[in-house]
Amino acid sequence: MSELSDKIKGTTDKVVGSVKEGVGKATNNAELEAEGKAQQVKGKVENVKGTVKGKINDL
Numbered sequence: 001m002s003e004l005s006d007k008i009k010g011t012t013d014k015v016v017g018s019v020k021e022g023v024g025k026a027t028n029n030a031e032l033e034a035e036g037k038a039q040q041v042k043g044k045v046e047n048v049k050g051t052v053k054g055k056i057n058d059l
Contacts, residue, residue, distance in 0.1 A: 018036065
């Protein structure tokens with residue numbers, strides 16, 4: 001994937017994860033809450049991956 005697509009995917013995962021976490025908390029669903037937190041971490045990793053690709057391309 002390109003730098004931009006990694007960052008878009010990362011942002012999407014962070015937003016969806018945040019929603020899942022919120023719904024999990026509101027419905028007292030620990031599994032959904034944990035899934036949301038994990039998806040947010042995945043999104044942060046994708047953003048970092050995109051940033052690193054951008055820095056490498058700048059060299």
